[in-house]
Amino acid sequence: MKNSKIHKFAKDGGYFIIDPPSGSAHISDKLAFDMLGELEPPLPENTPERVYGIFGGFSVSEIDECYGELYGLYKGGALFSGDGDCRRYAEAVSAAPLKALCLHVSHDCNLRCGYCFAGTGGYGGERTLMSPETAAESIDFLVRNSGERTLLEADFFGGEPLMAWETVTAAVDYARSREEEWGKRFKFTITTNGLLLDDEKIDYINREMCNCVLSLDGREETNDRIRKTLSGGGSYGAVTPKFQKLVKNRNKPGFTDYYVRGTFTAYNLDFSEDATEMARLGFRNISIEPVTAPDDRPYAIKREHIPRVFEEYDRLYSIIKNGERDINFFHFNVDLKGGPCVIRRLRGCGCGGEYAAVTPEGELYPCHRFIGAKEWRSGNVSRNGLSREKRDYFAKTHIYSKTGCADCWARFYCSGGCNALSYERYGDARATDGESVECRLMKKRLECAIALNAV
Amino acid sequence: MDAKKHIKTVTGRILKETAEKGGCGGCRASCQSACKTSCTVANQSCEKQQNS
Ligand code: SF4
Ligand code: SF4
Ligand code: SF4
Secondary structure (H helix, E strand, C coil): CCCCCCEEEEECCEEEEEEHHHCEEEEECHHHHHHHHHCCCCCCCCCCHHHHHHCCCCCHHHHHHHHHHHHHHHHCCCCCCCCCCHHHHHHHCCCCCCCEEEEECECCCCECCCCCCCCCCCCCCCCCECCHHHHHHHHHHHHHCCCCCCEEEEEEECCCHHHHHHHHHHHHHHHHHHHHHHCCEEEEEEEECCCCCCHHHHHHHHHHEEEEEEECCCCHHHHHHHCEECCCCECHHHHHHHHHHHHHCCCCCCCCEEEEEEEECHHHCCCHHHHHHHHHCCCCEEEEEECCCCCCCCCCCCHHHHHHHHHHHHHHHHHHHCCCCCCEEHHHCCCCCCCCCHHHHHCCCCECCCEEEECCCCEEECCHHHCCCHHHCCCECCCECCCHHHHHHHHCCCCCCCCCCCCCCCHHHHCCCCHHHHHHHHCCCCCCCCCCHHHHHHHHHHHHHHHHHCC | CCCCCCEEEEECCCCCCHHHHCCCCCCCCCCCCCCCCCCCHHHCCCHHHHHC
């Protein structure tokens, strides 16, 4: 059977065993953990002779009992289960109707963050704002291409979306005014650096946006080293009280989600301190992401940093596990008992199919991160839709067609990573390398998440 | 949990059964890239289960 490998890891005194394709998770003692390392499917019904030799320190009855338990799980499809029909499902999926659109309402920014992937707002092009008319056309485009779907998502992104506030409210008000007539329901989200927040915007966001992402890097010195204002000063002092106010007033039912989102770089490898600082400021929902940058940047997270970053994830794990701080760390969440169906897990983001991004000029791209790479431009909201060819390409970009993913234990949790990053790094949206920095960090975070949630 | 002594199952085969009923696409889009707020797909919730 192919892809029938299991994944096992020891953490914090516990032994964890994952059977990726079935979604099973088990906790074991050391004997079962070690014994699994010696077994390869297909498993015979009775304990293989050599197993007695390997575990000589245990009695025959204990070894038989342990093997019997493992065999039972194997027969029940919860160990070495194999990907079975999943490959077939992956081949059969076709491009689905659009469900989410990322509106780049502003290709301009009022901060000059050192690590900005968007060229400090302009995505390598001119600094422009989207007009309210283009925003309304984008909403129309989303509705027109959404088929039978009733729940649609629009995300305000940039640059800094608050610089185009009029466009944001125009789009929301327009969509809300026609929801009923269209038979659609919209969920809005926004990502902001907070500089332009005032009471009116806070109220509006807390009323209309079902999720908001607030960018802050944690401690003042961490934040201000990179997240600088136009005049070169730090931004921490200006934005922190505004974020605190927003979060404090975020209590409308169904609209309480938020994340304070930071970035860690080679400058703050001790980022558990930044998470702790965020918690001290009153933020509970926290995400701290590794910076994405080419290796030649001084702040890049490189291979040699991996052991140090692992240590820091372990530290954060302990802080949360021991209840030292009440932190809901985004990357340590995994729904082991439910979560999405296996079909959903074959492809992660749905970029270029269910998800697309639109520039201030109305040009379409497979997602926000492809913007700026002209070869991926794919129509315009006022004229034509996403090209058929690109939609099909992304529909067929899944864990079995991405080079490193089919054998990766994390495939049904991570779902194949970021296609845009693959393209940037390898010139091929389907290339992945399980040993790359981002894959190794992903797998480490997943182990922490599984260990936290499996008890 | 089960009565096993050496290995306890936290989650059984949750994925196998989801294939037939799944794939409706009703759940939220999620981005895995660190440039947005990357989301582990396994942490997304299924709209179909929630609504049924
Ligand atoms: S809503 Fe549920 S069943 Fe539908 S695609 Fe998403 S995870 Fe699968
Ligand atoms: S961790 Fe890397 S190799 Fe594994 S599934 Fe994710 S992208 Fe693919
Ligand atoms: S390609 Fe990458 S950046 Fe784009 S939506 Fe997918 S995960 Fe996010």
